[in-house]
Amino acid sequence: MPTDALEDTQQKQDIEDRLATEHDSLTVFCKDSDFDGHYTHYCKQILWPVFHYQIPDNPKSKAYEDHSWVYYVKVNQAFADKIVANWKRGDVIWIHDYHLLLVPNMIRKKLPDAKIGFFLHVAFPSSEVFRCLAVRKELLEGMLGANLIGFQIHEYARHFLQTCSRLLCVEATNDGVQLEERFVDVIDTAIGIDPVALETSRADPAVAEWLNTMQERYRGKKLIVARDKLDYVRGVRQKLLAYELFLNKHPEWRDKVVMIQVATSTTEQAELDATVSDIVTRVNSSWANLAYQPLVYLKQDISYPQYLALLTVADALMVASQREGMNLTCHEYLFCQDGKFAGHNKNGSLILSEFTGSASVFGGNELSVNPWDYRQCADAIFKALVMQDQEKEQRWSKLYEAVMHHTAEHWFTTFLARLDKVYDEQYRRDTTSIPRLSINALSQSYKKSQRRLFMLDYEGTLASWGSPHDIILTSPQRTLDVLNDVLADERNTVYVMSGRQPEELDRLFKRVPNLGLIAENGCFIKKFGASEWTEQANLEKMHDWQDSVEGIMQYYHERTPGHINDACEEQRVKAIPTEHAVIVAPIDWSKGTAATQIYEQIEASGDANVDFLTVMGDGRDDEVIFRWANELERQKKVKHVTTVSLGAHNTEAGYTLTQGVTE
Template sequence: MSRLVVVSNRIAPPDDKKSSAGGLAVGILGALKATGGLWFGWSGEIGDEDKPLKKVTKGNITWASFNLSEEHYDQYYSQFSNAVLWPAFHYRLDLVKYQREAWDGYQEVNALLADKLLPLLKEDDILWVHDYHLLPFASELRQRGVNNQIGFFLHIPFPTPEIFNALPPHAELLEQLCDYDLLGFQTESDRLAFLDSLSMQTRLTTRHGKEHVAWGKSFRTEVYPIGIEPKEIAQQAAGPLPPKLAQLKNELKNVKNIFSVERLDYSKGLPERFLAYETLLEKFPQHHGKIRYTQIAPTSRGEVQAYQDIRHQLETEAGRINGKYGQLGWTPLYYLNQHFDRKVLMKVFRYAEVGLVTPLRDGMNLVAKEYVAAQDPADPGVLVLSQFAGAANELTSALLVNPYDRDDVAAAMDRALRMPLAERISRHAEMLKVIKENDIEHWQQRFLSDLKQITPRSAQSQLQSKVATFPKLA
């Protein structure tokens, strides 16, 4: 059986409880356990790049990690991945800060990683590469003679050609992506946006639906919406409450809770969400004193100015809204710029009557799925979900909204707060069915099954050579 090699910007080693808590790590580990394999990525540490790889083996899985120099970390990670690709792929060209040095550093790090991985590879390994940090990675491996099957999954959206082609190195990135054998996207819109961008740069031939040729390279595209572990989340949510949460639940027994959690990021639509909540308070005064909106948004990428700006904006807006609508004994909005344990959040989800998930743009948004999975099926809450989250394609029984329309979001919150039990149960059951069918195991099994069916490039070229030299029948 072929060995699986997973490559990602960061790895979740077995001794790191914090990083291994997420759903993606669970899916990847499940895939690695099935075949045995290697998980290769950055250690998260700044240091000597020439230092030998740190390797940890547990069972049939090996974790191999490397350090990055301060200069490479700054260029590859901070400046290019997070100040060019992230904003552009989330439709925020106004926040893109492109510098040629950062692009060069991004390419250098992908080349460096290819050099570090090369000695670890076996002839029949199958490679699964993750996310926007590693767009050129397959190209670097191909230049070093690697013909193994290499798949790529993009966790974030792929922007339309009008956005993507505004990036100075767009043509180079597109050609490099074609060195992957299988390109996986969260939604059909993302897949088509990639192909549209490609067809504007070169001749794109499509055969058999989702098999393509561009720049003389053959590759396949497919949609793989990422899932969660619904059973585990339901167990975490239904367990006994810690004393502080139990006390809080008792204090809020006469208040309906609107709850939202995500890391602090401009793609999540947080300022727009605050204004929508203010519109709810303004246009539906019957809810005054009877609801509370809690927003948890821990800081991420705090060194980036755009993230500092949004944090300041949210603090200002929260104070203004509470000052305008708050009463003695009632604070309408709680904004917490803190990290909470994932298991605690699942319990909070269960007791929130409304889950508010309204990103301006998101590849999938697993919080939406986690909120649904955490609910009590006999008395579930209502999900208010942005139409621009990838999850909206699957969770069609949520109250779908346009996050740019504060009146639309406010009206959806009002409807959610008043929704009868029978309708809540029906909508929840429909969403939970989809979540269970498309869980994290299904996601990784589908991707890897498709990747294994692709003929490795060396064998492919030999086959083409035999066909070309075989004498034609008269």
């Protein structure tokens, strides 16, 4: 509500008190101009169109002229400040939707230990669309302040991860985004309706009255119903044109079917309103008579009892959105089609745009349409009207089952349970909670063990990073001496891991006989005590993708990880950003696969089983081997497991050495 006109602080205090006592709510006050710039301009004229695949290039838009981004920041900051001022340890912060994208990171800066969830209720576009936003980086970083980010469906989550990878050049996995200091989990969980509340609302006598009225008014007619906001992304225009085409193609239906389109008001331009009105006039002037009107168009919302009666009496619901986060209208329609209040089982058909989030949870049991394909939409209308009762019942039953599974309660409990879980996991991985390696404890475990395995990263761990283009590489003499000292004990097996080529590692460690080596991040292994290398990956296949990757690196230098992971996915290739380079390697071969092979070979040799395992590394590509070693400890396959990460970044290692190579 506008607040500039409030005369004194007492009025504001009264509002705050009433909201607190009656609604358990905190109040955020901001200037009317700030809210108008935030909501009417930035949210509705910039974010809403872009998130729904419409670039904000309308020459009539004043969104940039009035610096609406400034107002968006101000309102987000007002929310963040209110939360920070009232937060108590143990509170859960759950932020919703595109109006407050900056709030998670604003809170994180003030409350680094807070448990923060964020859920986006609308679609998230592909990276090519999102990058059109002038402040794309700030928006992504704002969202990444959360511990858990939720999206309606897998497609939106995948778009977000790809966008982070390309625009922020961070490592994005299927589970989330790896930032330098922490991990942000990403999930998709579809929101739904509240069946219990809807059932209560259906029992309202007003619903029954309206149901009787509509059944009497449209007796003998098939009803196709729809209720949408009148904006460009809801596809009202496309839907009406498809209905007009249907009537042209099937004249036998012209006095047997009625479409009722309810169009709720929006802030859209007048052009769409005029276009839709022209279509309505054309359809009705062509086929209406004193006893029949083929298209009923209500440019206003209807009461809730009317709405529920409309869903109950309908023979089909048609949704033609060009993009939509979910579309719960179709969920409510399917719930109302159970026949309890209609007097008989309706099991009506659902004509649903493939570009709605709901389409991904219905398993193809709806009549799926592309709203831009008018012929397909017209054919779907025909199919909905002539479908046999058995097929209608089968489709409806499966759709109803999906609606009753993906309820609002299921969405709520799933998200919050996952937030609790990932928060605990992230806290364990936080470097502030990872203890410094105790040399004394490690020494005690070493002395008690009989068969020891060391897996040591090279660059950044045993030696400082050198340029990948250095022709002559050398290892510090101290490193070579330590390795030789460790190998003097026959109970010790040592492997050094590197992203470098086999011949380079041979040259680096020629003075350390018997040392095991892993080259090119697991693609080549020189077994402990052996003189020859074993090739793990298929070299011919590697040459196939290396040319493609090199070309991508040349043209997309700044966004390399994202482009390689997208373009070369079928070739089983991934890119991992590190401090000084981007490592491009096969997905199927890694330090983890090499370590697994080495460990299994030792276990199968007939000698004593490994009872001491130490893994040390410093980069993102070492996380896979930390996970592997930690899992061996969890499964109690190795008694003493020590995983150590160098530096201060977020890690799954059990211990850290923050001074890096010098330690």
